[in-house]
Amino acid sequence: MSHDSRFHHGDVPTDAKPIIHMENIKKHFGNVIALNGVTFDVTPGECHCLLGDNGAGKSTFIKTMSGVHKPTAGKIFFEGKPLAFDSPRDAMEAGIATVFQDLAMIPLMSVTRNFFMGREPTKGRGIAKRFDVDRANEICMEEMRKMGINLRAPDQAVGTLSGGERQTVAIARAVHFGAKVLILDEPTSALGVRQTSNVLSTIDRVRQQGVGVVFISHNVRHAMAVGDRFTVLNRGQTLGTAVKGEISSTELQDLMAGGQELAELEGSLGGTI
Amino acid sequence: MSADMIEQPDERIRAESFATKLMKKPELGAIGGVVLVTLFFLFTADSAMFTLSGIMNFMTPAAQLGILGIAAAMLMIGGEFDLSIGSMVAFAGMIFGVLTVNTGLPLILAIPLTLAFAACIGAVNGMIVLRTGLPSFIVTLAGLFILRGASLVGLKLFTGGSTQLRGVRDAVEGDWLAPVFSGDAFTGLFGWLASLGLIETFKSGTPKVPGIPVEILWFIAFALVATYVLLRTPVGNWVFATGGDTNAAKNSGVPVRNVKISLFMLTACAAALVAVITVIDAGSTDARRGFMKEFEAIITAVIGGCLLTGGYGSAIGAFFGAIIFGMVTIGLTYTDFDQDWFQIFLGGMLLLAVVFNNVIRKRVTGER
């Protein structure tokens, strides 16, 4: 990006230490090179947007961050220490919660059971330790209400929810459990206007609580609304990182789409995109 | 978010009728089946079937099958099958027979060793399924033949050429642990009830039913524990999640590998428990023990409301499924029907259950 001096390889603001720092991550699937050396980090209280075209490698990248994939090469530092997550469970225990693009919900199970899947609240101890269903239902309804959705019943199967409701459950779940890092992979793709603004303000809220947010979106307005830094991926590589205020939304949009093609389109669509 | 909005109930919910609530229970079909089968035999069978001794008569085979069926149901909810459990009954029976007869171990050692051996084989099954990613149907089908063959070969080896190992009764005679795995429980209570004239007695005054066969107690206890674990513990939630969508469960932090391997170990142990109970009861073991039981256990689980695709089902459903099974097998002997109607009856039940479950599933998930 030599032609645009404002879009530089943005450094971490010197005052904040990153919670998670990914160094030169490579990921190969057989002969497919999905990631080819991506460096990325999140500091507490910031929203770092990850942008890029379809197939750029965004989802693959956040999956290495949340323990789903092991990187082929590269290092992960969590709070300054090198770390390798063996499973998503490890990452969760470290305080990283993720909304995956495919949501990771189980249609046959109830909303509450999905919400707490893998980290159920318990009561009692020893052999009498059991799933605290009442508390789980309560928390689940409450968290959903905060996101602007009144559930009909917490024991409703997720398969019967609408696409947006389902996405909201996944977001509410991640927000509830994301103690240090919250990763959102296109969380607003199916949401209505009110729920989208709810999600954006939720991002703002948890950021103020010191959580580091990684936000993937194809919508530049959403990204500009909450992002502090913007990293653009293209074909498995970083194009660069920009800090808020240093880049306009048109410039960002051009970068995300690889510049040229969008310019052509804009002509025929009369600049409506 | 204003407070009044929170309090306001959603106007789009219609009050759920009691019937729809019931429909959402996976075990509904099995309970309905029990009612139907009971009605059928009330009209066709000799009244002796529903006396205390008649009930014990059909509950005993139901219990032996049910222990397998409940374990198979849990595994099926977790998204896998185990076709090797029938052969496992024979194999564990052989191990148990050899430990008690040939090496003369007391039950306190022989039973845990038998269970541990079975659990290891179950774990190997699970690991092969996970490592290869092959359907468990095929992997355990191989197990079905390997274990059946190993029981034959092993029995001949240990007995010097026979496929039957005798002498278990003598070997466990007088062992303090034997009453837990064989014979009848609550004999005192039944004797007392008989003396009060509350239950049927022989002319001599001893009750016709001396007590409750212990396998029935194991069966009931297992059904209760399995139901509790499935519905009220985190592990139960993991089982449903793993069977519902392994990948989603894993990404949400469920230790799916451990869940699946544990479930394979559970089915193997259930088979070993049935082996111990039936071998002590019969006093001997042979290579045909548990023949076809894997299919009967799966039928039990399906009648009990388990979906073949995993992620849905119930242990209490399998409990009732096994009772249906016991009633039909034994019940026909109380009727004028030819015994061989049994298999037709069973196939029909299975077909009905699968169709019924499919409809229910669509209702629960609101599939569109």
Ligand SMILES: Nc1ncnc2c1ncn2[C@@H]1O[C@H](COP(=O)(O)OP(=O)(O)OP(=O)(O)O)[C@@H](O)[C@H]1O
């Ligand atoms: N498991 C896999 N096996 C093989 N190739 C894969 C696998 N996962 C991802 N890829 C490839 O890696 C590339 C990046 O995929 P990824 O899902 O990360 O894209 P993305 O940036 O999230 O795109 P989108 O915006 O459409 O969600 C794609 O070309 C995809 O085909």
Ligand SMILES: [Mg+2]
């Ligand atoms: Mg993606």
